[in-house]
Amino acid sequence: MAKAAKTKKRSVPMIVFSRARDIPFNRIRLSDSNVRETDVEAGLDELTQDIDRREDLIQGLNVRAILDADGNETGDFETPAGGRRYRSIARLVTAGRFPVDGLVPCIVKKADAKTSAVDDSLAENVHRLALHPLDQFRAFKRMVDSGMTTEEVAAAYFTTPRYVEQRLRLSTVSPKLLEIYAGEGMTLAMLEAFTVNPDHARQEQVWETTQRSYNRQPWHIRQALTQTTVPASDKRARFVGIDAYVAAGGPVLRDLFETDNGGWLEDVPMLDRLVSYKLKATADAVAAEGWKWISVDISLPYGHDHGLRGLTGTGAELTDEERATRLALREEYERIEAEYGEVDGDLPEEIDQRLGEIETALDELANRPVIYDPADIARAGVFISIDRDGDLVVDRGYVRPEDEAPEVVEGDGAEADGEAGGDDADGEPAVRRTVITIGGQASEPEEEEEGDAIKPLPERLVIELTAHRTLALRNAVAGNPHVAMTALLHRLVLDTFG
CATH class of the missing domain: 1.20.5 (Single alpha-helices involved in coiled-coils or other helix-helix interfaces)
Known part of the structure; x- marks a missing residue:
């Protein structure tokens, strides 16, 4: 049986690219086929400066040979694709930065080209894809890592150092979130909000919570990332001073994309310690005036002076x-x-x-400072606190009912005088130490009680633990919509049928 004849496979014609050549600039001219005719000078300053900075072209010109009447090459060329680069080189020639006959890298269109000059010009301007913003963030970071300053990068790409710093900050967001942004899973504004807190684990936790929340606004993300911090506008931060807090090693979270009013202080316990130290130093200085007691607190409760008698002093001349x-x-x-x-x-x-x-x-x-009678100072006290603007408030001259001078009964003058005088057995005046309390706790350590009895937690620690518990409950409820709905329904039922 004869074998079937093999079918010959048809060969596919191979592509042959046009050749590259270096052509003197004075032998090249703009082509009438260039499709860019509107606002041709736009952006030329930046392009010319970029070519001048790098002293090179990133992309050569696309040219075609100019033919004479007989169809022969004249030795001159026209560029239908690359008009902006041609104009920039012409500016450099005028400025004396490039010789008029300097060699320019070109792609010389082959004689049997299947497309027209207009086609080439249109294709060069249409078939281009803008860089994804994430690639720009990473490119800026690689350039800075290689030794360029933010100012140099900004100057090279005609922007501001702050813009470069913002892009560098965006590149530090959790890689997981950057990939979500690259896949259009979040907006640029949302990604900017995540730069507030550098903790990648916290960023990812907030993102998981945000995905299950109806509120995905950038401000909500910022709020979640700064819940356990203290804003720089807080009176405690103003009282201590941001510089003093940073000098003590305290970290500050800053937002490069929104007005943050100085940022957020991340180490709250350190801030509270600095506040306590500064208030205690003030209390010690005031105690040297001889007051019986001093009550110190960041915020004094409403009615703190109720039932106390205020002293009336005289202003210093x-x-x-x-x-x-x-x-x-x-x-x-x-x-x-x-x-x-x-x-x-x-x-x-x-x-x-x-x-x-x-x-x-x-x-x-x-x-003027108020002057009080020494006898009144010995039985009166002082309140020290911070006002809403972070300024120190020292309010002197309050007498508690139990510290009022006893009424002198006729015939008991000696006993009354002895009681009021406060002298010891040797007739010497008793030395009294001012009792200073900070946040309701004595500033001096009390004598240790016998045994291993459990002491109550300080009020400040209880407040901090309560805040952390509240935050944990919020996150748990936000991550479980059915629990939130059940809790809401339970509350409505109680309010309605209580």
């Missing part, structure tokens, strides 16, 4: 030097007001600043 200073300040203030009183609009900055300085100095002279 101004010295002759202080009076002269006050008079000079008032005269200067009146002179400035007379000079600029008729000026329309805002005052010059230096004049406005000087008026503020004068007002501050006059206020300090007006608020």
Whole structure:
């Protein structure tokens, strides 16, 4: 039986690319076939600066030979694809940075090209894909890691150092979340919110909770990532000062994408210790004045002075030097007001600043320290706290009912005098130590009680533990919608049928 004849496979014509050549710039001209005709100068400053910076072209010109009337090559070329690069090189020639006959790398279109010059020009401008933002973040990081500064990167890509810093921060987000962003699982605004906290585990935990939540707004993500921190606007942070907190080793979370008012202080126990140390130092200084007791707290409870008698002291008199200073300040203030009183609009900055300085100095002279009777100081106390702006508040002169001087009964003068005098058996005045309490706890350690009895936890620690428990319950409820719905239904039933 004869074998079947084998069918010959048809050969596929192979592609032959156009050749590359270096052509003197003065033998190249712009092609009328270039499709970019609108706003051709847009972005040329940046492109010219980039070529000048790297002293090279990333991509050569696409050119075609110019033919004479007989169809022969003239030795000159036109560029239908690469007009912007051509214009930038022309600018460098004018600026003396590139010779007019300098060699330019080109792709010379082959004679039997199947596409037109217009086709080539359109394809170069259409068939291009913008870089994914994530690739830009990573590219900036690689450039900085290789030795470039953020300022150099910003200058090279015509942006600001802050923009580069923001992109560098985005590249530090959890790799798991970056992949989700790359797959369009979250928006750029959401990814920016995750940069607030550098803890990858915490970022991923918040993302898992966010996925199960109806609220996926960036502000909600920021709130979740900073729940256990203290904002820099908190009065405790203002009282201690951010610089002092950082100097003590405290970390600060910052948001490079939104106004964060100074950020968030992450180490809350350290902040509270610094507050306590500073308040205790103030209390020790005030105790040297001879007060019987001092009560210190970050926030004094409402009615803390209820039932106490406030002392009435006398304001300290101004010295002759202080009076002269006050008079000079008032005269200067009146002179400035007379000079600029008729000026329309805002005052010059230096004049406005000087008026503020004068007002501050006059206020300090007006608020004179109050002088109390030493006998009253010995039985009275002081409240020390922090106001809402983080400023120290020292409120002196309060007498408790039990510390009031006993009434003298006729015939018992000797006993009363002895009781009020407080002398010891040798007739010497008794030395009293000011009792200082901070947050309801004595600042000095008490004598250890006998036995191994369990002592109550400090109030501040109880508050912190309660906050952590509340946060844990919130996360647990947020991660279990059916539990949240059941709890809500239970509350509604109680309120309705209670």
